[in-house]
Amino acid sequence: MSYFDNLRTFVRVYELGSMSAAGRDLRISPAVTSARISQLEDHLNVRLFQRTTRNLTPTEQGRAFYGGACTVLDAVEQAEAKVVDLTENPRGSLYVAAPLGVGRRLVAPQVPEFLQQYPQIDVRLRLTDRTVDLTTEGLDLAFFLGQPADSNLRIRKIAECQRVLVAAPSYVAARGCPEAAQELVDGTHECLKLRFPGATEFQWMLETPTGPQKFAVSGRYECDDGDVLTDWALSGQGIAMKPVFEVADHMRAGHLVPVAKSSPPVPVQMACLYTHRRHQDPKTRLFMDFTAERMGAAIKAAEAQV
Numbered sequence: 001m002s003y004f005d006n007l008r009t010f011v012r013v014y015e016l017g018s019m020s021a022a023g024r025d026l027r028i029s030p031a032v033t034s035a036r037i038s039q040l041e042d043h044l045n046v047r048l049f050q051r052t053t054r055n056l057t058p059t060e061q062g063r064a065f066y067g068g069a070c071t072v073l074d075a076v077e078q079a080e081a082k083v084v085d086l087t088e089n090p091r092g093s094l095y096v097a098a099p100l101g102v103g104r105r106l107v108a109p110q111v112p113e114f115l116q117q118y119p120q121i122d123v124r125l126r127l128t129d130r131t132v133d134l135t136t137e138g139l140d141l142a143f144f145l146g147q148p149a150d151s152n153l154r155i156r157k158i159a160e161c162q163r164v165l166v167a168a169p170s171y172v173a174a175r176g177c178p179e180a181a182q183e184l185v186d187g188t189h190e191c192l193k194l195r196f197p198g199a200t201e202f203q204w205m206l207e208t209p210t211g212p213q214k215f216a217v218s219g220r221y222e223c224d225d226g227d228v229l230t231d232w233a234l235s236g237q238g239i240a241m242k243p244v245f246e247v248a249d250h251m252r253a254g255h256l257v258p259v260a261k262s263s264p265p266v267p268v269q270m271a272c273l274y275t276h277r278r279h280q281d282p283k284t285r286l287f288m289d290f291t292a293e294r295m296g297a298a299i300k301a302a303e304a305q306v
Helices: 003-016 019-026 030-044 062-085 102-115 169-175 227-235 244-252 282-304
Strands: 047-049 056-058 092-098 121-127 142-143 155-161 163-167 191-194 204-206 213-216 240-241 268-274
Touching: 003 019, 003 030, 003 062, 019 030, 030 062, 056 062, 092 282, 102 121, 102 142, 102 227, 102 244, 121 282, 142 282, 155 282, 163 169, 163 244, 191 227, 227 240, 227 244, 240 244, 240 268, 244 282, 268 282
Parallel strands: 092 121, 092 142, 191 240
Antiparallel strands: 047 056, 142 268, 155 268, 163 240, 204 213
16 A cells, blocks of 8 residues: 555544544545554554544654644645646545535535536535634635634635524514514523534624624524524524525525514625645635635625525
């Protein structure tokens, strides 16, 4: 087996914390994954991982080797990019992350056409509403809504997304229609909350006559999947704050109606995150260019129809 294949396998095992997960990610069997790690350990004459029946933990030597392995693989990628016309004939795997709603409605629909144009690229799309770490998770780029916490990453802005507070007509008929933000914090209404793992507070940023303000809204329903909140809203359980593009079809059909119109949510930024090194990869730039234009147009079209 190629030493570089062994290095790539080690890096993915290290990042994913599992032989089986790394094997699935690389599309190789668990036996091949294990054999590559064993070959690498034999070559280095050290143990890179401590293995038990339930856990796989990098050793001190494994943690030290990870940084060097990433440096070697990055150098090989950059060297190949200099001698191969990857812009005209790009190839390789592209690791992309996106929030669930963004990924399902805006990113995933673009992937088939992109792969038709670039048949030697594989797109590995990961959908999650949690905050991802591009470096430790081996991602090339990640789409997001909001403001990223890591200032060391590069940002490509795609659009300013309008948001709306919505509820089902059945909810409004039963509980009334709130007119202002204060009605959302006094327990009168059931607010459906999207909470990310590790979040220490939950607030909605709403417009007021004196400017944007944060409101600690009340409600018993909470989930880390935005589409679950939409389903709860559709079934009349409460009020959800959603990007317009996610609920435009439901609003046009009358299944969801806007509420608290005097205190609309502050728009949220849709953008793409990447590291400086990843931007040097032509296939990463191609995918950003391809999807950003189409996503921006889809967002504007949805907002224009409600």
